[in-house]
Amino acid sequence: MxxxxxxxxxxxxxxxxxxxxxxxxxxxxxxxxxxxxxxxxxxxxxxxxxxxxxxxxxxxxxxxxxxxxxxxxxxxxxxxxxxxxxxxxxxxxxxxxxxxxxxxxxxxxxxxxxxxxxxxxxxxxxxxxxxxxxxxxxxxxxxxxxxxxxxxxxxxxxxxxxxxxxxxxxxxxxxxxxxxxxxxxxxxxxxxxxxxxxxxxxxxxxxxxxxxxxxxxEGAFCEAGPHDVVLDSNVAGILAHEAVGHTCEADLVLAGSVAGDRLGEKVASEKITLGDFSGRGPDGRSSFAIHVDDEGASCEDVLLIDKGVLKNFLHNRDTAQRLGAAPAGNARAFAFSDEPIIRMRNTCILPGDDRLDDMIGAVEHGYYFRRATNGQADLTGEFMFGVNCGREIRDGKLGRALRDTTISGVAFDMLQSVTHVGDTLSWSPSGWCGKKQPITVGMGGPAIKCRINVGGRS
Amino acid sequence: MSAPLDLAEQAVALARKAGADEAQATAARSAYFEIDYSSRRASLARSVDSLRIDLTVFRDGKRGAASITGGRDEDLAEAVAGALIAAQAGVPDDANGVAEGVEAVATRHGPERPDRAAMAAAMTDFGAALARDYPKIMTDGVISAFNDTETGFANSRGLRQHSRRGAYAFGLMFSARDGGRSTSFNHTGWQSFAPRADLLAAETLRRLLDEAVRSLHSKPAPEKFLGDVIFTPDSADTVIGPLAGALSGHALFAGTSPFKDRQGELIASPCFSLLNRPRAFAGGADFDAYGVPTRDLDVIKDGVLDDFLVDFFMARKLGRAQTAGAQNFVVPAGDTPLAEIVGGVKRGVLLSRFSGGVPNSALDFAGVAKNSFYIEDGEIRHALSETMVSGNLRALLRQVYAVSRETVDFGHCRYPYIATTGALISPAP
Structure with a gap:
C-alpha cells in the first residue's frame, strides 16, 4: 500500500x-x-x-x-x-x-x-x-x-x-x-x-x-478556595497537557489564546521546563510514540517553556507559515476519516531535584492530590481537572483521605507559584485528548508543589 | 453495491452458518460532508463515505462482537470468525440473546443530499456577518455539515429494521478578544432536517456571542457563598447527563444509583420533568442497537421518578421491562420567563458552561463556571472568572424552583433554563 x-x-x-x-x-x-x-x-x-x-x-x-x-x-x-x-x-x-x-x-x-x-x-x-x-x-x-x-x-x-x-x-x-x-x-x-x-x-x-x-x-470533602497543594507525578501530566499544552496550540493561539502575546516572556517559575516531545518522550517511556506526523513532517521535540520562559507554540504547516515558525510534526489525525489537526504528542514537565517528602513537609495547610480524572483547558489559560484520590496536609504531614473534587487555576499564574519540582518523571498510562477528534497522547511529569483553586463543600 | 439491510442479513447468515446460535448485525452506509471555516487559518471542505458493519453473535449463551468498515467479503468473514472466537471464550449469561420481532416498515427522514455549493456560500456569508456584527469575536472550527446515513438491521429471529436519515449540523467554538484581553471559549451547535438560512440568527447563537463580548470584563464572585444557579439550555447537560447515567439500567445493576429504591417517589422538585423522546429529533433514532423500536418514556414527571432508562440487555438482566434504547431528552418548559427568574435571584450565577470533573456515583460535582454571570438582587452584575461551583446534583434537583418558559431545541434534545439553589460558589483569590 x-x-x-x-x-x-x-x-x-x-x-x-x-x-x-x-x-x-x-x-x-x-x-x-x-x-x-x-x-x-x-x-x-x-x-x-x-x-x-x-x-x-x-x-x-x-x-x-x-x-x-x-x-x-x-x-x-x-x-x-x-x-x-x-x-x-x-x-x-x-x-x-x-x-x-x-x-x-x-x-x-x-x-x-x-x-x-x-x-x-x-x-x-x-x-x-x-x-x-x-x-x-x-x-x-x-x-x-x-x-x-x-x-x-x-x-x-x-x-x-x-x-x-x-x-x-x-x-x-x-x-x-x-x-x-x-x-x-x-x-x-x-x-x-x-x-x-x-x-x-x-x-x-x-x-x-x-x-x-x-x-x-471515611474521608473529608475539601475546603473550597485557594490552597497550597502537592500534585503527585501521576497528576502533573494532565497539568502539562491541559494548563500549558492546549494554550500553546497554534490554532488556539490564532483563536485568541492568552499565550499568543507572551512568547519570550517569563510565564512560570524558573524551575519549570516543559516540552512536547517526539518519539516516546525524553526518557523513551511515554505511553505513545510518533516519528512522522500526518502532514508528512519529521517529528522534532518542541520546548514550550524553558526555565520559566515561553519559547514556542505547536504548529501544523498552515499555522507555522502564518506565525513564522517551523512545523515540528504536531499535525495528527485519529481515524482514516479524519483530517490532521494540531495535537500534542508526549507533553511533560521535566523533572527537577526535589523530593516528594520535602514538598509535603513544606505545606502547612493544604492537600496532596494523587490521581486526576478528566480535564479541560481554556483560551484564557484557565484549566481544571477532576481529582478522585488525595489526602489533607496539616503541618507538613498527611492527614485524612479526600472525597472527589475539582481543581482549577490560570496556567501562567499557577506555574509562577511552583516552589518545588520532583525528581521522578512518570507518564499517565491512559492519555487521551478530545479536540474535534479523540486522540492518544502522552502526558507526564514529576510531582510539583504550587498554589491552586480547589472545589469543595465548605 | 449491496444495500445496508442486505449486508446485515448477509452477516447474520454467515454467522449462523459458522456456528452461532443467534446473531444480529447493523450495517450503516453514510455520506458526510463538512465545511470547517476559519478566517485566521486555512479552511477545509471534507467528505467521508463510510460503511460500517457491527456484528454480535451468541453461542451457548455467550456473546462476542466485531465491527469493520467497508463491505469486503474477506473482511466480513474475518469479523464473523473473530466474533465467534470471542463468544466461545466468553461468559454465559441468561440475559444474552437477540430481540424478537418482524420486519418493520422502513423509515425515511430528511433530505438525501445537501447542496454543497449553497453550504459553502452560507458559510462565507456567515463569516462576513460575524466579522461585521461581532468584530471582537474570534472563532475556531466553525463547522457546517450534512450527514446522510442508511441503516439496516437484521437478526436471526427475523427482526428487520431499515431507516434513512439525512440531517444538517452546525457548530462553532468562539471567544472574544480585545487588545490583551481574552474570554473563555464557548461553543454551541444544533442539528436540523432543514438548512438554516441565517446561521447567525439561529438558536442561541446571538445571545452567546453577546455574552462573550460582555465577558471581556470579568471578575471572580465577590466572596464564597451558598446561592442560586440558573443552568442555561446550553449547560443543562451538566445536570441531565449525569442524572441519566444514575437512572440507567447499568447503574441499577452496579447498585451504585442513588435512586435505585426511589421509583414512584419524589426525587426532584415538582416543577421539573425529564422525558425521553428518541423520535422527536433530527438527531434521534427509530430503533436501537438490538433492533428494538424506540419509544417515548416519561422518566421524571412533576418531580416523581416514573421509570428508569433500561436497555434491552439490562432489561433481561434485571428482570424488568425494556424502557429505553436511544436517549434524546426533553425537559418541558415551565411558565416563568427567564427575566422573571433572574429578577427573583438574591445571589447566584447564570451558568452558561460548566468545566468540571465528572460527577461521581453520589452525584457530587465541582467545577469552574465558564461564560457565566454573577447575579445579585435580581440583576446580572458582571461576567465571572475563576469561580468554582460545587454541590450535589440530587440536592440541586430537589431545590429546582423555576423552569423557564423559553426552551432551545438543539436537534437532539430540548432544554429550558433551570433555576435551583444551594450550590457553593467560591472565587479564586
Missing amino acids: LHQLAAKAQASNAEVVLRWHANETLAMTMRKGVLLANQSARASGVSARVFSKGAFGFAALPDGPVDAIDRALALAAENAELAPRAKASPLAPVAPGCGSFDHRRAGRAKFTAAERIDLFRALDAAIATKYPDLVSRDLNLTAFCSEKALATSGGAKTFSAAPQVIFNISLALEASDGIVDLYDSLGGFGEIEDHLHDTDALLARIDALYADLRQKA
Whole structure:
C-alpha cells in the first residue's frame, strides 16, 4: 500500500497527502462477573488531502474499492474548490519524514481470547471473595493500535504502528453518606501481554486500590478556595497537557489564546521546563510514540517553556507559515476519516531535584492530590481537572483521605507559584485528548508543589 | 453495491452458518460532508463515505462482537470468525440473546443530499456577518455539515429494521478578544432536517456571542457563598447527563444509583420533568442497537421518578421491562420567563458552561463556571472568572424552583433554563 500511495502522491500535480489508516480496538468490560463487552473493531480506509489556493480539501473512503486512492484524490480536489478562503497563504515547508516505525512485537505469543477472559474471571473472583463489602466492581480493558501508511507530494513516505493498552479497575462501596467509588488505570505503551502478564502484581494493585477506597469512604470533602497543594507525578501530566499544552496550540493561539502575546516572556517559575516531545518522550517511556506526523513532517521535540520562559507554540504547516515558525510534526489525525489537526504528542514537565517528602513537609495547610480524572483547558489559560484520590496536609504531614473534587487555576499564574519540582518523571498510562477528534497522547511529569483553586463543600 | 439491510442479513447468515446460535448485525452506509471555516487559518471542505458493519453473535449463551468498515467479503468473514472466537471464550449469561420481532416498515427522514455549493456560500456569508456584527469575536472550527446515513438491521429471529436519515449540523467554538484581553471559549451547535438560512440568527447563537463580548470584563464572585444557579439550555447537560447515567439500567445493576429504591417517589422538585423522546429529533433514532423500536418514556414527571432508562440487555438482566434504547431528552418548559427568574435571584450565577470533573456515583460535582454571570438582587452584575461551583446534583434537583418558559431545541434534545439553589460558589483569590 505504501508504494502505491507514494507513486500516486508523486504523480499528483497538487500538494497532497495520501494516507491509509487502520485503527484496531479490542474492548472487554466485566461488571460484577458479567461480561458486558467482548468485542473487536477495525476501522480502516484511505484518505487524500489536497491543498489548493489557500484551502484544504479532504476526502476519505473505507477499504475496499481498487480505485479508492484515485477517487479520494479526485474528491479531495473537488472539496478544495468548495472550501471558503480568507487570507490565503502557502504552507510552511517541512523536512519530509521517512521510515518504518512498527512498534508491535512480532513473533511473540499473544494472549488468546480465552486467556483474556480467564484473567478477567480470576481477577473478578479474587475481588469478590476478598472484598465482599463492595457494592460494585468493574474491569475494563482497551487495547488500541493505530496503523498508518503515509506519503506526500513533498517526498514523505512512512509506515507506523503504535499499540497502547489501558486497563481500568473500578470499585464502589457504600459509605455512611452514600456510594463512594474509585478507579485506577494501568497500562500504557505496548500490548496486553506487556502489561497484564503478572496476575500477582495486578492483585496487589487491586489491594492498594481497595485500601485507598476504604480511606476515601471515611474521608473529608475539601475546603473550597485557594490552597497550597502537592500534585503527585501521576497528576502533573494532565497539568502539562491541559494548563500549558492546549494554550500553546497554534490554532488556539490564532483563536485568541492568552499565550499568543507572551512568547519570550517569563510565564512560570524558573524551575519549570516543559516540552512536547517526539518519539516516546525524553526518557523513551511515554505511553505513545510518533516519528512522522500526518502532514508528512519529521517529528522534532518542541520546548514550550524553558526555565520559566515561553519559547514556542505547536504548529501544523498552515499555522507555522502564518506565525513564522517551523512545523515540528504536531499535525495528527485519529481515524482514516479524519483530517490532521494540531495535537500534542508526549507533553511533560521535566523533572527537577526535589523530593516528594520535602514538598509535603513544606505545606502547612493544604492537600496532596494523587490521581486526576478528566480535564479541560481554556483560551484564557484557565484549566481544571477532576481529582478522585488525595489526602489533607496539616503541618507538613498527611492527614485524612479526600472525597472527589475539582481543581482549577490560570496556567501562567499557577506555574509562577511552583516552589518545588520532583525528581521522578512518570507518564499517565491512559492519555487521551478530545479536540474535534479523540486522540492518544502522552502526558507526564514529576510531582510539583504550587498554589491552586480547589472545589469543595465548605 | 449491496444495500445496508442486505449486508446485515448477509452477516447474520454467515454467522449462523459458522456456528452461532443467534446473531444480529447493523450495517450503516453514510455520506458526510463538512465545511470547517476559519478566517485566521486555512479552511477545509471534507467528505467521508463510510460503511460500517457491527456484528454480535451468541453461542451457548455467550456473546462476542466485531465491527469493520467497508463491505469486503474477506473482511466480513474475518469479523464473523473473530466474533465467534470471542463468544466461545466468553461468559454465559441468561440475559444474552437477540430481540424478537418482524420486519418493520422502513423509515425515511430528511433530505438525501445537501447542496454543497449553497453550504459553502452560507458559510462565507456567515463569516462576513460575524466579522461585521461581532468584530471582537474570534472563532475556531466553525463547522457546517450534512450527514446522510442508511441503516439496516437484521437478526436471526427475523427482526428487520431499515431507516434513512439525512440531517444538517452546525457548530462553532468562539471567544472574544480585545487588545490583551481574552474570554473563555464557548461553543454551541444544533442539528436540523432543514438548512438554516441565517446561521447567525439561529438558536442561541446571538445571545452567546453577546455574552462573550460582555465577558471581556470579568471578575471572580465577590466572596464564597451558598446561592442560586440558573443552568442555561446550553449547560443543562451538566445536570441531565449525569442524572441519566444514575437512572440507567447499568447503574441499577452496579447498585451504585442513588435512586435505585426511589421509583414512584419524589426525587426532584415538582416543577421539573425529564422525558425521553428518541423520535422527536433530527438527531434521534427509530430503533436501537438490538433492533428494538424506540419509544417515548416519561422518566421524571412533576418531580416523581416514573421509570428508569433500561436497555434491552439490562432489561433481561434485571428482570424488568425494556424502557429505553436511544436517549434524546426533553425537559418541558415551565411558565416563568427567564427575566422573571433572574429578577427573583438574591445571589447566584447564570451558568452558561460548566468545566468540571465528572460527577461521581453520589452525584457530587465541582467545577469552574465558564461564560457565566454573577447575579445579585435580581440583576446580572458582571461576567465571572475563576469561580468554582460545587454541590450535589440530587440536592440541586430537589431545590429546582423555576423552569423557564423559553426552551432551545438543539436537534437532539430540548432544554429550558433551570433555576435551583444551594450550590457553593467560591472565587479564586
